[in-house]
Amino acid sequence: xxxxxxxxxxxxxxxxxxxxxxxxxxxxxxxxxxxxxxxxxxxxxxxxxxxxxxxxxxxxxxxxxxxxxxxxxxxxxxxxxxxxxxxxxxxxxxxxxxxxxxxxxxxxxxxxxxxxxxxxxxxxxxxxxxxxxxxxxxxxxxxxxxxxxxxxxxxxxxxxxxxxxxxxxxxxxxxxxxxxxxxxxxxxxxxxxxxxxxxxxxxxxxxxxxxx
Amino acid sequence: xxxxxxxxxxxxxxxxxxxxxxxxxxxxxxxxxxxxxxxxxxxxxxxxxxxxxxxxxxxxxxxxxxxxxxxxxxxxxxxxxxxxxxxxxxxxxxxxxxxxxxxxxxxxxxxxxxxxxxxxxxxxxxxxxxxxxxxxxxxxxxxxxxxxxxxxxxxxxxxxxxxxxxxxxxxxxxxxxxxxxxxxxxxxxxxxxxxxxxxxxxxxxxxxxxxxxxxxxxxxxxxxxxxxxxxxxxxxxxxxxxxxxxxxxxxx
Numbered sequence: 001x002x003x004x005x006x007x008x009x010x011x012x013x014x015x016x017x018x019x020x021x022x023x024x025x026x027x028x029x030x031x032x033x034x035x036x037x038x039x040x041x042x043x044x045x046x047x048x049x050x051x052x053x054x055x056x057x058x059x060x061x062x063x064x065x066x067x068x069x070x071x072x073x074x075x076x077x078x079x080x081x082x083x084x085x086x087x088x089x090x091x092x093x094x095x096x097x098x099x100x101x102x103x104x105x106x107x108x109x110x111x112x113x114x115x116x117x118x119x120x121x122x123x124x125x126x127x128x129x130x131x132x133x134x135x136x137x138x139x140x141x142x143x144x145x146x147x148x149x150x151x152x153x154x155x156x157x158x159x160x161x162x163x164x165x166x167x168x169x170x171x172x173x174x175x176x177x178x179x180x181x182x183x184x185x186x187x188x189x190x191x192x193x194x195x196x197x198x199x200x201x202x203x204x205x206x207x208x209x210x211x212x
Numbered sequence: 213x214x215x216x217x218x219x220x221x222x223x224x225x226x227x228x229x230x231x232x233x234x235x236x237x238x239x240x241x242x243x244x245x246x247x248x249x250x251x252x253x254x255x256x257x258x259x260x261x262x263x264x265x266x267x268x269x270x271x272x273x274x275x276x277x278x279x280x281x282x283x284x285x286x287x288x289x290x291x292x293x294x295x296x297x298x299x300x301x302x303x304x305x306x307x308x309x310x311x312x313x314x315x316x317x318x319x320x321x322x323x324x325x326x327x328x329x330x331x332x333x334x335x336x337x338x339x340x341x342x343x344x345x346x347x348x349x350x351x352x353x354x355x356x357x358x359x360x361x362x363x364x365x366x367x368x369x370x371x372x373x374x375x376x377x378x379x380x381x382x383x384x385x386x387x388x389x390x391x392x393x394x395x396x397x398x399x400x401x402x403x404x405x406x407x408x409x410x411x412x413x414x415x416x417x418x419x420x421x422x423x424x425x426x427x428x429x430x431x432x433x434x435x436x437x438x439x440x441x442x443x444x445x446x447x448x449x450x451x452x453x454x455x456x457x458x459x460x461x462x463x464x
Contacts, residue, residue, distance in 0.1 A: 013308040017283045047333045110409060119411050119434060121335055121380060125215045125257055125464045144215060144464040146288055148310075148335040148380075167214055189288045189310065191252070 002026040002205060003038030007061055009052045010044030011186075015078065018188035018195065024202045032064045040205040041068055045080030049089035049105060049151070052080055053097065062098060069100050074204045075180050082175060082182030083153060091151050100180050103155030103172070112168050121150040126165040126185075128173055128193070134162045136174060136181055136200050145173070145190035145197075152184070215464045216428045216456070217257035217435035218449050219413060220442045222247055224293075225264050227273035245280045251442070252287050254449040257464060259285070260313070260383070260437060263293030275307045282308025290338055292383070301328050305336060313338040313383055316356040319363055319370075322377055329378025334410075337381075339374040343367045343400055344387040352400055359387050367400070368407045375408040382408060383437065386416040393419030393441070401431035413437050421447055421455035428461045 004015060006028045019026045026042075029035050043065060045052055056062040069075050077085045086097045089105035097105070111117045125144040130137055147165065153172045155161065163174035165185075174197070175182040181201065187194035222229050228242040248259055261281070263274045271294050278291055291304045292313030301312045318325050318339050328337045344362075346353040352367035371382050384404050386397035396414045405412040411434035414427040418438035427433045441447055453463045 011310075013279075013306065014282055014310070017308065018286065020283070021286075046335070117409065119409060121410070122214065123335065123381065123411050124217050124434065127213065127215075147214075148288075150334070186288070189286060191286050195286055 001038060002040045002042060002202065003035045004028045004042045004044065005035060005061060005065070006030045007052070007055050007059060009047045009055060010078075010081065011046050011188075012044060014186070014188045015042060015044050018198055019202070022195065022199050022202060030059065030061070032060060035061075035064055036068060036071075038068075038073070039209060040074040040076070040201070041065070043075065043077040043081035043084065045078065045082075045084060047080060049080065049083060049091040049097070050093060050095045052084055053095050056084070056098075065098055066100065069180050072179050074201065074208065075100075076201050077182040078188075079149060079184065079186055082184050083151060085175075085180060085182050086153055086155070089151060101155075101160050101175060101177060101182070102157045103153045103160070105151045106154045107151050108168065118168055121148055122152070122167045122171065123148045126167060126171075128163045128165055128185075130163050131158075132162055134174070134176060135204055136162065136176060136197060138200055138203075140193065140196050140200070143193040145185040145187070145194055147171075147173075147185040149184060213462050215257070215462050216433070217413075218255075218424065218452055218463070219258045219260055219435050219437040220251045220256050220449065221260040221262060221415070221437050221439040223262050223264050223439070224274060224277060226267070226270040227265075227277050230264070244277045245284050248281050248285050248289070251449060252285055255453055255464065256287065256449045258287060258435070259289040261289060261291045261309075263291065265294065275303055278304055278307035278309050290383075292338070292340055296324075298324070298327050298331060301332065301336075305332055311336050311338050311381070313340045315340040315342065316361075318374065319354060319356050319365065322373065325374055325377040325379050329380070334378050334380035337379050338383050338413075339371075339379040339381075340383040340385065341367060341371060341374075341404075342385050342387055343397075345400075355387060368403055371404045371408050371412075375410045379410060381411045381413065383413045383415060389417030390415075392417055395419060395423040396427040396431055396433070396436065398426055398431040401427060401433050405432040405434070411435065419446075421452045424452050425456040425459040425461055428456065429459065
């Protein structure tokens with residue numbers, strides 16, 4: 001079963017409802033032992049990086065996520081949950097992240113190199129560009145997904161960027177390495193492509209189960 | 213590239229959509245979930261539900277509506293109306309809405325914007341502004357209580373303050389254009405959109421697809437909201453999108 005990490009910072013309702021629509025069993029929990037037994041974990045997240053890390057650290061859930069990632073079972077971070085997987089963020093002062101993926105979280109500059117200003121947050125539907133093959137993109141075509149964020153992941157490691165969007169800068173949108181995945185947009189709010197991406201994640205879980 | 217958003221708005225009273233009468237093909241034209249699904253199918257980018265219930269019971273019903281819509285819908289939606297305190301925001305957002313919109317309550321207590329933004333993040337907090345041109349101040353004046361009460365606030369200054377206090381988006385309704393179907397108030401929309409660094413949703417005055425193109429191209433809006441022209445099937449979200457795409461506006 002998929003465990004959704006309940007640490008008080010997520011849009012748990014919409015993620016849960018999306019899994020229900022996909023008819024995928026799940027549970028919500030803040031209990032480390034319970035979460036460690038899950039076949040896969042989803043780390044949701046809405047709010048600030050600093051607050052989220054401080055809760056994850058004080059509850060021991062930060063270590064749980066790292067331990068879980070080491071088991072090889074699939075892990076998916078959504079929105080802020082994806083950003084938390086990286087090394088650090090500059091939101092409200094530099095904060096160390098979970099360090100599962102290489103890269104740093106920075107704020108959109110708000111003006112282009114030519115000095116033209118643009119809106120922050122990056123809010124609305126933007127097109128996903130698929131950059132490399134990944135099981136998470138299996139059978140899917142490029143389309144629009146729904147983003148809401150003011151910070152983005154800045155990474156030099158091209159290999160972790162599976163899909164991107166452009167909003168002045170390159171915005172890593174689907175990231176992943178091995179069993180660790182992240183989505184910067186809200187798949188649960190991104191109509192058909194969003195639901196298909198979530199389904200692909202849940203299928204990774206099922207495949208893994210059937211191999212076992 | 214980020215697309216421009218088309219946002220149908222539904223008025224909900226005591227858990228039922230009012231003004232949804234033209235949808236004969238629906239089993240129940242007053243059912244918020246069915247209408248939400250209908251607009252999702254047409255390609256709506258977001259939905260706004262405005263709770264116009266006057267009673268406490270009606271407000272409680274809204275929470276049930278939000279839960280039902282959130283269970284069905286895979287696009288974002290905002291709920292406005294009757295949100296006066298952090299507790300109200302919690303009820304609505306925890307029921308599954310993506311954003312709450314504050315209007316009168318934000319004017320009466322601007323700290324509410326900051327409280328909400330600190331608690332849920334700016335992306336959840338929309339400040340709705342009802343604007344009417346006022347010759348006395350040579351600008352637009354902010355009105356509250358559904359447009360009945362003039363305030364001392366000037367629109368541009370208030371929009372800036374709302375953004376500074378943590379609003380993630382401005383829902384800007386022109387009282388001068390609302391209901392006229394002669395197009396969005398482009399001067400107002402452009403003035404506010406250029407004054408703040410957060411997205412602005414233009415509202416009031418949509419009468420045809422061209423009006424949406426104007427709102428985006430001339431009014432610099434990030435999104436445009438309409439109610440009756442969609443409800444009464446004068447046009448559809450899909451038609452509007454096809455039309456404005458030809459005009460060079462990027463849509464989903």
